[in-house]
Amino acid sequence: MNLTLFGQTLVSGLLQGGIYAQIAMGLMLGLGVLGIINFAHGEFLMIAMYVTLIVFRLDINPYLAIFISFPLLYFLGVILAKYLIIPILDRETMAQFLIMIGLSLVLMNLAMIIFSPNFYTVKAALTGKTLKIGEIIIGANRLLGFAISILVTGALLWMMQKTELGRNIRAVSQNRYAASLVGVNVKAIYQIAFGISLATLGISGPFLTPIYYVSPNIGSFFILFAFAIVIVGGMGNFKGALVASFLIGLADAFGAVLLPGSTGPILPFIFLILTLLFKPKGLFGGSGI
Numbered sequence: 001m002n003l004t005l006f007g008q009t010l011v012s013g014l015l016q017g018g019i020y021a022q023i024a025m026g027l028m029l030g031l032g033v034l035g036i037i038n039f040a041h042g043e044f045l046m047i048a049m050y051v052t053l054i055v056f057r058l059d060i061n062p063y064l065a066i067f068i069s070f071p072l073l074y075f076l077g078v079i080l081a082k083y084l085i086i087p088i089l090d091r092e093t094m095a096q097f098l099i100m101i102g103l104s105l106v107l108m109n110l111a112m113i114i115f116s117p118n119f120y121t122v123k124a125a126l127t128g129k130t131l132k133i134g135e136i137i138i139g140a141n142r143l144l145g146f147a148i149s150i151l152v153t154g155a156l157l158w159m160m161q162k163t164e165l166g167r168n169i170r171a172v173s174q175n176r177y178a179a180s181l182v183g184v185n186v187k188a189i190y191q192i193a194f195g196i197s198l199a200t201l202g203i204s205g206p207f208l209t210p211i212y213y214v215s216p217n218i219g220s221f222f223i224l225f226a227f228a229i230v231i232v233g234g235m236g237n238f239k240g241a242l243v244a245s246f247l248i249g250l251a252d253a254f255g256a257v258l259l260p261g262s263t264g265p266i267l268p269f270i271f272l273i274l275t276l277l278f279k280p281k282g283l284f285g286g287s288g289i
Contacts, residue, residue: 004135004136005257007134007135007136008135008136008137009253009254009256009257010250010253011136011138012253013246013249013250013251013252013253013254014146014246014249014250015138015142015143015145015146015249016249016252016253017245017246017247017248017249017250018146018149018150018153018245018246018249019142019145019146019149019204019208019249020222020225020226020229020245020248020249021149021150021153021229021241021242021245021246022148022149022150022152022153022200022203022204023041023042023045023200023201023204023222023223023225023226024225024226024229024230024233024241024244024245025152025153025156025157025200025238025241025242026041026156026196026197026198026200026201027041027197027223027226027227027230028230028235028236028238028241029156029169029193029196029197029200030193030194030197030198031230031235031236032173032235032236033169033172033173033189033190033193033194034081034085034086034089034190034193034194035089036085036088036089036096036100037096037097037100038100038197039097039100039101039103039104039223040100040101040103040104040107040219041197041198041201041219041223041226042104042218042219042220042221042222042223042226043103043104043107043108043111043219044073044076044077044107044198044201044219045201045204045205045208045218045219045222046107046108046111046214046216046218046219047069047072047073047076047107047111047201047205048065048069048072048073048201048202048204048205048206049205049208049209049212049214049218050111050115050214051065051068051069051072051205051206052065052069052122052205052206052209052214053115053120053122053209053214055068055206056122056123056209061124061125062122062123062124062206062209062210063124063125063206063207064206065205065206065209066202066203066205066206066207069201069202069203069205069206070199070202070203071199071202072202073195073198073199073201073202074195074196074198074199074202075195076195076198077191077194077195077196077197077198077199078191078192078194078195080194080198081190081191081193081194081195082187082191084099084103085190085194086187086190086191104219107219108216108217108219108220109216111216112216115216117215117216118215119213119214119215120213120214120215121213121214122209122210122214123210124141124210126140126141126144126210127141127210129141131143139211141207141210141211142211144207145204145207145208145211148203148204148207149204149207152200152203152204153242156196156200156238157238157239157242160238165192168184168189169189169192169193171184172184172186172189172190172193173236224269225248225252225268228244228248228268228269228271228272229241229244229245229248230244231272231275231276231282232244232247232248232271232272232275232282232283233245233282233283233284234281234282234283234284234285235281235282237282237284237285239284240282240283240284240285243283243284244282244283244284247271247283248268248271248272251267251268251270251271252264252265252267252268254267255267255268
């Protein structure tokens, strides 16, 4: 591998990791507060991407879809938390898994019925434009998606550490009974936290749609990497997940270059397996949100 190819792969991996970060953070927020794995997390990103596709077909700047997808995903999160997630919190883990997997399959098949299984593309103002630094070429759409992802991830981390809402969310995630004793409305926090976890996808969707094809199974692609990041970084460790996002992004990029044919995507999951073998709690340990 020559120096130019190494630099290009390094930059591509970091950009990809930044994009993964926002998706993984939303997944971790729902997991950390409600203690339930949202297997449909990727499908909610798919919804945001289809909203962007519809806006694009109306001959409107696709980035403006954020003003629809952001409140829509937040509203869906609040409603689902109230009527689906909270009622199953005390059920067996396997029952929770099956319900959330069922939700994922329902959303995916609804997308197939409404939009067909076809792949769609969306063009934005930055489509086809690039930034060149020496011999390294960076797609403008991907750079914007990376920047938005990092901004949202930073805002989420700030909210969790510096605001009253963030402190209440952390209190409920650590001990919901103790939090309720000091006046925290636990059910309201559950709804808000799950709403925020999906609303982050409502921000991601419009900026990822010009980069990726839109299809009913696009969520499956992202959710696999998001789960890997959560596990590698450490369950509930936001800062660990941020670092893990870049590690997984780099593994993905270098796997595509170093491994033959279409076997490149296995490298991040080899990394995941090694982490589980030698650091079962993740590289940075699960510390709760």
